Amino acid sequence: MNLAPDDACDGLTDGRFRIGSRSEIASILRDLMAKHALVAASGGGDAQIVTTILSVEVDTGELVLDWGGTGRIADRLMAASRVLFETSLDQVRVRFASGPPAPTVFDGEAAFRVAIPEFVFRIQRRDSYRLKVPASLRATLVVEAFAQAGPASTSLVLHDISETGACVGASRTDPAAAAGARHERCRLLLPELPPISVGVEVIHVASRNDGAMRYGVRFLGIPERDAATIRRFIARVERDRRMRT
Template sequence: MEARTDVNRLPGENSPYWIQYPLDIRQQFRLLCKHGERVRLWYGPSDSIVSVVLEVRDNGDLVFDVGPDARTNQRLLAAPNVLFTSMMDGVELKCALGPLREVMHEGLPAFASALPTRLHRLQRRDCHRMPIPVGHAVHGEIPSSPQAGPRPSDRSAQRIPIKLIDISLGGVAFELPSGTSHTWERGLRLPECRLQLDDMGVVSVDLEVRHIADIHTRSGTVRRKVGCRFTRLSAGAENLIQRYITRLELNRRNVG
């Protein structure tokens, strides 16, 4: 049973995990509906019912199943504010729904609410890395000569293209281009890197090399994978990366 003292508190305005685009919010609820995930509707300090999302209507309204107890259902309908919580693939979903109203769904009573203006989506596994699927145009540019220590960045330095392998809020991994002459090792700095996230935009970040590994392919060739952490990540870049990771996860679930 969830502790109300934890779930009752919505995260602050500055949390990077808020989803505020209606299409993205609607897609999250459609996935909950498609997979029959359990949700909780909270209406008091320690009072809630377990429900499921029955439908996401074309106008954006959400339809939830009612509980087995009529009196509890009436208390939920009378609550001026209802808090929604759920878990999907280890990701916590949370938002304020406002008041619910009674509707009919396939001839049976149900609850309905307007689509929330924002949804908090928190990945419990810190810096969960998402692999970049084949066909996604995710690439970037890094300095051709990494720095051995924290020195001022040189915006005019020559750059080389890279292909990203995975991405998280903590960093990225990329395939080292063939023909790179520089000796790569842990601790090297990559200032002013640019990452193109499909059609979502470009972010500028500073990276630090954390590990290097050789990948042996079936053809017998050896590719070098470089894993890096972000040492500079603006709030805007963090929000864009979070939205991109959310898109990747939604696409993965839709395919599955």
Template sequence: MTQNYQMTDAEIDERFRVSGAKPVAFLLAGYAKTREAFSVHFNHGEDMFLTTLLEVQADKGRLVFDCSGSAESNRRIVLSDKVTFGGHPGGVPVHFSTGKAAETTFEGGKAFAVALPEFIIRLQRREHFRIETPRVNPLVLFARAPNGVLLKLQVHDISVGGIGVDAPELPEGVDLGVTMPNCHFTLPGDPKDLFFSATVRNYHEYESRTGQRMVRIGLQFNDLSNGDENRIQRYIAKVERERHELI
């Protein structure tokens, strides 16, 4: 197996983890719709074959995937207690594990089904340098949820490509792929707000240092001007410089 498939939970940054029944089903359904190819590993990683994700059956909580052309591989996979999938849809490494595989049929042909995983690891390419924003004088995002409710969310991290924001719970209507127009925030020391639309790319629950359950939402900037990107770059450089001066 490759190194990505051997990572332990402790080694995986939580922001790469897609968890929750609905986000997991949504993401895998997208891969199934485009018939993404994955390798499936079983028998403690000793055996594998290439497969295609075929369908997510959310009502049954299971994922259907194509069987192998090898009768022996098909026999051995149902004997394994754990099945691990790995692929590179869109050039982004994706990895998830689940329980036993069971024989089923799909569109008249033989296939396998497994329970939907608890989480998926999607090692997104880090095309932009990202920093955590200061807790003193934090950035605050203002946006409109799809139901029209005004959102005021503290920014946790920022790059030229997007931001991560924290919320006590996932706002109604906010989900993977949803785009929110007319978002804005103010950079400290900058008199002019940055206005943009943002698309939800990921979210996950976590426990804050005070023990409170929170949701962190990853948003991608869609339409920043070159000037606004430069303003963000200058802000990031300023924060980094101030942090190094404190060391």
């Protein structure tokens, strides 16, 4: 990861990706620490090191990181008034800024500390990030005339979702569909949200050992307002998941 000056502010002003909840921020930072995620830290210019999070100290409002560098580069980073951090968590880009850094010692080793950031930005490609939908939510995709020989509609369990498509499951008693099939009159039923009318195209078909099927579907011409509703659903489920961990 390279935090060039022009790139360093990318995403740090986009409110769609900004998380400001102190508990959520602490949860994200703890996840990064638990997974030993490599974090790129930049104080500008060549003052760049790769580090890891050693401690998230909510009581004092500080984040402790591995020293991660020596000599002139580390000195320049310590002299910076603001440090930009970039890493990834579950294939989602994570960025935040804090400072100024201060040298410290953690478990007898050189480290540095900064204030826990006011905001964290989880920057994801909207067309690629997919949420695994907990079965307890009972989210479904109701497909009209899923197969010519089948009933008027079939309710399929939602296994994962992005704003451009989904993976749905069908039992062995449900009618089968072929890759390439299009279905214009479908309803996406997400908990606590109004139904979303959408067309789908079957992109991928897979059979499980128990006879159940998995279908990868692409949403057809989904309006921005409905895409925004899906984004809110994804954000809410992710937030609830982090709060439980």
